[in-house]
Amino acid sequence: MKSDTHMRADRVAQAVRAAVEADLVGPEAPVAGFIDVDGVRSTVRDLRTAFEASPVLHAFAAKACPLVPVLRLLADEGLGCEVASAGELAQAVAAGFPAERIVLDAPAKTQAELWEALERGVAVNADNLDELKRLDALVTPDTVSVLGVRVNPQVGAGTIDAMSTASPSSKFGIPLNDPGCRDELLAAYAARPWLTRLHVHVGSQGCPLELIADGIHAVYQLAEEINANAGRQQVTSIDIGGGLPVNFADDTVRPTFADYVAVLRDLVPGLFDGRYTLLTEFGRSLLAKNGFIIARVEYVKDVGGRRIAVTHAGAQTATRTVFMPQAWPLRVEAFDAEGRRKFDRPLSQDVAGPCCFAGDMVASGRELPELAEGDLVVLRDTGAYYFSTPFSYNSLPRLAVHGFRAAAAETVFAPIRSSQTVAEIVAESGAEHRDALRAG
Ligand SMILES: *Cc1c(COP(=O)(O)O)cnc(C)c1O
Numbered sequence: 001m002k003s004d005t006h007m008r009a010d011r012v013a014q015a016v017r018a019a020v021e022a023d024l025v026g027p028e029a030p031v032a033g034f035i036d037v038d039g040v041r042s043t044v045r046d047l048r049t050a051f052e053a054s055p056v057l058h059a060f061a062a063k064a065c066p067l068v069p070v071l072r073l074l075a076d077e078g079l080g081c082e083v084a085s086a087g088e089l090a091q092a093v094a095a096g097f098p099a100e101r102i103v104l105d106a107p108a109k110t111q112a113e114l115w116e117a118l119e120r121g122v123a124v125n126a127d128n129l130d131e132l133k134r135l136d137a138l139v140t141p142d143t144v145s146v147l148g149v150r151v152n153p154q155v156g157a158g159t160i161d162a163m164s165t166a167s168p169s170s171k172f173g174i175p176l177n178d179p180g181c182r183d184e185l186l187a188a189y190a191a192r193p194w195l196t197r198l199h200v201h202v203g204s205q206g207c208p209l210e211l212i213a214d215g216i217h218a219v220y221q222l223a224e225e226i227n228a229n230a231g232r233q234q235v236t237s238i239d240i241g242g243g244l245p246v247n248f249a250d251d252t253v254r255p256t257f258a259d260y261v262a263v264l265r266d267l268v269p270g271l272f273d274g275r276y277t278l279l280t281e282f283g284r285s286l287l288a289k290n291g292f293i294i295a296r297v298e299y300v301k302d303v304g305g306r307r308i309a310v311t312h313a314g315a316q317t318a319t320r321t322v323f324m325p326q327a328w329p330l331r332v333e334a335f336d337a338e339g340r341r342k343f344d345r346p347l348s349q350d351v352a353g354p355c356c357f358a359g360d361m362v363a364s365g366r367e368l369p370e371l372a373e374g375d376l377v378v379l380r381d382t383g384a385y386y387f388s389t390p391f392s393y394n395s396l397p398r399l400a401v402h403g404f405r406a407a408a409a410e411t412v413f414a415p416i417r418s419s420q421t422v423a424e425i426v427a428e429s430g431a432e433h434r435d436a437l438r439a440g
């Protein structure tokens with residue numbers, strides 16, 4: 001029997017071929033994103049199995065893939081949704097998540113966003129003491145929202161600074177170890193019996209599991225202290241955030257959700273003894289390996305001794321990879337114009353994007369079968385934070401995104417998001433105000 005790993009790679013190859021046949025990529029559609037529906041379902045199953053014995057709500061971090069049909073798929077799978085803006089909240093509601101499965105976390109929530117969350121019964125994690133004061137004015141005896149506070153356990157940074165949310169000076173949450181802060185937190189809970197949750201999200205890609213578990217341990221201990229002070233179990237749930245790193249090097253899933261739970265059980269056993277309901281907020285680890293981008297090679301050129309394949313996937317869709325290539329390397333795979341994997345002898349090539357700046361490269365000096373005009377490159381593991389979070393440089397359109405199921409005989413596609421049209425680009429760039437700056 002084939003392993004899950006091989007099955008995923010086979011599904012990708014089958015889907016690339018089928019996408020060409022269905023004209024979802026080609027000269028008229030030079031770049032598109034794809035989501036493997038069975039892959040998503042199987043990843044959700046792995047997550048559920050890993051936490052099986054505990055009372056838990058898994059809330060998908062919407063920002064990793066804020067596309068309504070994808071959120072709908074996850075809602076159908078029984079997940080919740082973690083949102084961080086009015087836009088993400090509206091997307092979660094549109095996808096059909098019930099309010100009690102939505103949690104609002106954000107560092108700059110406005111008064112109106114807080115009001116809407118409480119009005120809907122959406123859970124809120126306050127980021128700081130000033131936000132708690134705003135909540136004081138909104139909470140009534142009828143409030144059903146679960147309310148908590150985000151704590152920064154200040155356990156340190158991982159290998160990517162921009163992804164490390166629990167460093168000593170991170171902008172998120174209330175720092176636990178700064179002078180006076182622990183006492184302020186204890187007093188805040190003592191004064192507000194409606195605070196029943198603690199939240200921590202140590203960070204994302206680049207954070208070792210032990211670092212994440214250390215942060216959760218510190219917050220677990222704080223929950224125990226709050227409850228001891230209260231003489232009752234005031235904190236009933238702990239939101240442990242997301243942040244499981246993803247392996248971008250090959251098709252194996254590592255670490256797995258099961259690896260993570262094993263580390264947590266070891267370092268924070270009290271989390272699993274049934275006294276606390278757990279909330280998780282995974283994003284990248286649920287979607288990254290279940291999506292990819294196909295881009296057409298428009299031209300191939302030799303410049304200063306470098307071979308460059310100019311493709312249609314660059315900073316507008318692989319934004320992080322282009323701007324931080326060391327932190328976010330992606331696998332690039334070569335296919336021919338008919339969507340068949342190329343096996344030619346590898347040649348060192350640069351894979352460039354369509355944007356007008358020299359650094360718009362998704363890979364440099366990469367050994368790949370020689371690419372030619374009309375071939376396709378596939379950027380793997382891009383299901384989270386890539387085609388779903390476009391960067392509108394050069395007024396390039398937002399990519400179309402398609403879902404697929406690779407059944408035995410055929411691949412079935414479903415539209416997730418249409419490509420932005422040129423007319424939409426013009427409309428969204430202020431066309432309605434065309435004459436606003438004219439004299440008079
Ligand atoms: C971004 C974010 C997540 C998801 O992080 P991943 O690394 O995608 O799992 C979860 N919780 C919060 C508060 C976040 O900001």
